[in-house]
Amino acid sequence: MTDLNLVGESYAHSLVSAGKVDKTSPWSFDSADGNALLGKGGDDWDNYSKHHLGLDRSANDKTKARFKYPFAKADKVYRSGLVAAKQRAAQQNDAAVEKAAAALLELIDKPKSASGYDRKAVTFEFKFSGGDTGSFEGYGSVFNNEDAYRDVMLPGAFTKTLADYKSRGKMPKMLLNHGSMGGGLFGSSDPMADLPIGKWTDMSEDSHGLHTKGQLINLDTERGKTIHGAMKEGQLDGLSIGYTATGFTRGAKDNEPRRKIHEVKLWEVSPVTFPANDQAMVSSVKSMAGQITTVRQFEDFLRDVGGFSHFAAKSIAQKGFRAVESESDARLDAFMASLRDAKQATA
Incomplete structure (x- = not known):
């Protein structure tokens, strides 16, 4: 019997949410495809795992x-790949x-919501208060950062929606992986998918972006303990907003952002497993850089915080950043900029 691979399921939902779906091509997966997922070093099993639904x-x-x-x-994601997985799983009685x-x-086949519901995610450091x-x-x-959907959120985008919540004495909901709207770690059909995992106690704009403070609930339950533990261990390490863009300017050229968003209606804010944005890493750099004393720790730092592959992290740690031609200049430049910003912030 094959179990459901929760890491693969969540990664699939993140790709679908980002629009990274091939709906027409036939599906094939051979040894060469598998080796490509394992990377040049042949041992990137984390990457290999998340491209599979079964364990x-x-x-x-x-x-x-x-x-x-x-x-x-x-x-x-290949739609034909999911069809093949569904059919073979049914034959093998792998119900999950x-x-x-x-x-x-x-999720792939349903019509796009008329509400224009969007998601925008960042990787960030969960800063817990004292105690548990x-x-x-x-x-x-x-703000001012192009995400995986080629959108840029502008300063002031949340002013109106936050004022509206404040006037009603309310806050956006705190869900996990956007609940049923995003698939979620526990599956889009789970009856608890839209049950809040906590409550937001404060939200405000500053020069950097939308700053949030929250409180997890039901920490005495297994679900609450699992979520809390995953966040504390840095495995549930993203935050994503669910919103409707109510004011934006579309890019006129290919090299411009798809949209520059200056006003949104904020629906919910979710801790997420796979954030869609690679840029907001300075706080994580600041928290981890001082703990590095060995080459192995530097490799882990490059992979976990910088988002580099296992092979790339190993090569960079041993030979320097320019030893890895497979990594894009944009990723290298963004990561180096984060290192410089972290150094300046702690100077």
Whole structure:
């Protein structure tokens, strides 16, 4: 029996939410595709895992036999791949995988909401208060930064919507992975998908972006403990806003952002597993840089904070940044800029 791979399911939802879907191409997945996912070093098992919906716990760890039902390659979901996974899972009586594939197909095929509901995510440092109260703070959105959807959020975009919430004595909801709107770690069909995991206690704009303070709830339950633990360990490390863009300017040229957004209606703010934006990493750089004393720790730092592949992180740590031609100049420049900003902020 093959279990549902929650990491793969969540990654699939993040790709669908980002519009990274091939709806027409036929599906194939051979040994060359698998080797490509493992990277030049042949051992990027985290990347290999997240492209599969199934997990065979009877197989040895870090082997291809452990991962079943591939659905994506080159960081793109294939609709035909999900169809194949759903059909094979049904034949093998792997009900959890079949259900997850069906939910993803439904998400891909359903008409786009007329409300224009959008998501925008950033990686950020969860800064918890003292003790285990579940109180934390961080940025839900960063200004003047083009995200994976080629949108740029401008300063002042949240002014009106935050004033509206304040006048009503309310706050946007705190969901996990956008609840049923985003698929979520627990699956879009889960009856608890839209049950808030906490409450936001404060939101405000500053020069950097949308600053949030929140409080997790139900920490005495298994679900609450799981979410709290994942955040404290840095595995649930993104924050994403669900919103409707009510005021924006469209880019007129290919090299311009798709939209420059100057006003939104904010619906909810979610901790997420796979954030869509690579740029907001300065706070994480600041928190981890001082802990690095070995080459191995530097490799982990480059992979976990910088987002580099296992092979790239190893090569950079040993030979320097320009030793890795496979990484884009944009990623290198963004990461180096974050290092410089962190150094300046702590100077």
